[in-house]
Amino acid sequence: MHLKFYLFSFFIFLGIQGQLFAQNPKGSISGQVFDTKGEVLLFANVRLLNTIDSSLVSGAITNAEGFFQIEGIEKGVYWLSASQVGYQTTFTEAINLAAGQSLSGMLLVLPEDVQQLQSVEVVAKKQLIEQKPDKIVMNVENSIIGTGMNAAEVLKRAPGVTVDRDGSVGLKGRDQVLVLMDDKPLYLNAAQVGNLLKSLPANQIQSIEIITNPSAKYDAAGNAGIINIKLKKGAADGFNGSVNLNYGQGYYPKATGGFSLNYQKMGFRVTAHYDLAFRQNFDDATLERRFNPFNGLPQTTFLQRAGYRVPTFTHTFKTTLDYTWRDKNTLTLLGSGLLYEANWRGGNLTQVINDAGNLQELYLTTDQSQDYWRDWNGGMAYVRRLDDAGTAWSVEVDGKYYDQANRQNFVTQFVDLNLNATAPNFVLNGRIPTLVNQLTWKTDFTKVISPVHKIEAGLKGLYVSTDSDIRYLTETGTLDSTQSNFFSYKENIHAAYFSWRGQWQKWGLQVGLRAEHTRTQGLQRTINSSFSRDYLNLFPNVGLQYKASANHEWNLQYSRRIDRPDYQNLNPFQYFFDAFSIYAGNP
Structure with missing residues (x-):
């Protein structure tokens, strides 16, 4: 009798769950960013936003041809936004992406940001995503994604990075990634790295460096590249x-x-x-x-x-x-x-x-x-x-x-x-x-x-x-x-x-x-x-x-x-x- 009751309860417990992770193929969105003169914009920040709460889902930066691609997207309804210094931020209409759908040919046009100013105040603020000669840097500190998330959730929003349900990290579709913390290898297996990322609060992260072609300075491990998580450090006097x-x-x-x-x-x-x-x-x-x-x-x-x-x-x-x-x-x-x-x-x-x-x-x-x-x-x-x-x-x-x-x-x-x-x-x-x-x-x-x-x-x-x-x-x-x-x-x-x-x-x-x-x-x-x-x-x-x-x-x-x-x-x-x-x- 006890077994029958438990079995019935277990059926009910499983039956009320609405979210199942099996057989849920991921989609992608790609396109190009221009200015109003028809010139392509390189290194523009493209963000994928959830229409429910405007939260950041993922992002990318445009290449020298103005192209971008965001992969590993769950089924849902999203906005795309594009921004660049000296241009106004542009948003698309809502995009209803089906499971496994690949949407290409998205065109985003950014008008110039022209303003008449009576005075000028110079304020330094880092872009969320920066393209550097040898790496891509995602500046987590002082961004909205650094609030209430963990390191695994932040990595999901980094260009070219995927994190599966177990916390395993992939880069450009490959899973042999070397994860560093403050330039130091973790020397843990994939499951232990996944647990560490899911348990590290995002408010301790300063930036994330994505290095797809590491120099000889870095350890030779990691066929897909290197992800370096830099933690915050205090800087103010007193x-x-x-x-x-x-x-x-x-x-x-x-x-x-x-x-x-x-x-x-x-x-x-x-x-x-x-x-x-x-x-x-x-x-x-x-x-x-x-x-x-x-x-x-x-x-x-x-x-x-x-x-x-x-x-x-x-x-x-x-x-x-x-x-x-x-x-x-x-x-x-x-x-x-x-x-x-x-x-x-x-x-x-x-x-x-x-x-x-x-x-x-x-x-x-x-x-x-x-x-x-x-x-x-x-x-x-x-x-x-x-x-x-x-x-x-x-x-x-x-x-x-x-x-x-x-x-x-x-x-x-x-x-x-x-x-x-x-x-x-x-x-x-x-x-x-x-x-x-x-x-x-x-x-x-x-x-x-x-x-x-x-x-x-x-x-x-x-x-x-x-x-x-x-x-x-x-x-x-x-x-x-x-x-x-x-x-x-x-x-x-x-x-x-x-x-x-x-x-x-x-x-x-x-x-x-x-x-x-x-x-x-x-x-x-x-x-x-x-x-x-x-x-x-x-x-x-x-x-x-x-x-x-x-x-x-x-x-x-x-x-x-x-x-x-x-x-x-x-x-x-x-x-x-x-x-x-x-x-x-x-x-």
Whole structure:
């Protein structure tokens, strides 16, 4: 009777949900921006706005031909707006975009912004999106998108960037993206990076840099390019601070609150930030799995509906101490931390349909898992400015401690149409800890020969150790050795690079070379399996630019990069996602 009541309640719980994420193809909008004389406008800001609340959905900037393209758009009704310095902002009529529709040929015309002024007041204000020679910069600080959102939601609005429902980041349709924070790699797997982005409040972000063709200065990882998230720093003299409190209500509520304190005087600067964020997330999905006939077994179809409610709490800390003397030397000490907790409540119901199309069996899974992790970072940096042109030498040492203590607790019941058990319950009750220790040092030298010629060179060392001791328990509470797993992984990387950039009239050239020596060692203690690798790779980088006119520029670029697997991809142990889905790495 208890099972019947629960099954009926679960059907009702899933039935009231109106938003399903499966089978929801994304659309795109492209077009061109002109002025009233018919001339194309390059580097114009194009924004896609939701007609319900005028919120920013995504954006792009026009190229040398005035063209723009916005991809990864959900079905809905939107406005397009275009803006450029010296021109009036233009809005389109409402655009009703169907699921998966690609709308091209949009034309936006910007009239000149001509005003008669009695006096002139110069106010500096950054554009939301700026095009620079080597990257695109999205200025989040002091923009509306920096209020009440998290880093993942802001990235969705950046040109060429996509973020899926799990927080995985893509760039220009490719998913091998290296995500940096304040110029430092995170060294986390895709799922952990997604959780970090979803838990970082947007009001801590100063800007986001999108680098599709990185120079040799950057790590070679990331085939699709680099996304660098720059966090805010205090700048005003004296003592100042701010308090923020935000609340948002969608299907469920979300709220953030925190403070920022800054002190700067006589070369000293001290900053401290704290934020607390609460979000009530939900995850509803419909899946269909078809198993074709095999070895005499008939065709079977699984229709699965899943529903979760996930309240999350995030604490973020950051403190920085800078001291500058003689205007040539700066010493920086910094520390930061992030604490994250999420409680998963829900499950899924699977209907088993035979080859005749008849409902044959039901599988009911309940899930009460928990995600909990801490990320601590500390470091020291010294910068010596050697002249006023920009020549400088720097050295930096950073340490990282990441502690994940997730708990997985779900039970799958197998019943027939009369709700009688057809097989023993499948139970996953485990502790999934992960410890990551990381030490990084690097030194860089930049020589500015002239305003259009620059040389960069540097060295870097990285040392990472990871331990994952996964322990699963049986229904009686004893250790299940068939599902438990202990995996250790170490990785050491030493790198050296050289890069040169020059420009002659209409021509520009950038060349660079990065060498990386990598040594890895993995030990699967549970099944006594190990592996090791030792290799040297060279990564050349060449970029040629030709500026034909004020509105036309040609670029030819080549670079070699690498996509390094994370430690889970190297662990041969089988992870269970549910009773029918497993994952195993391939060392």
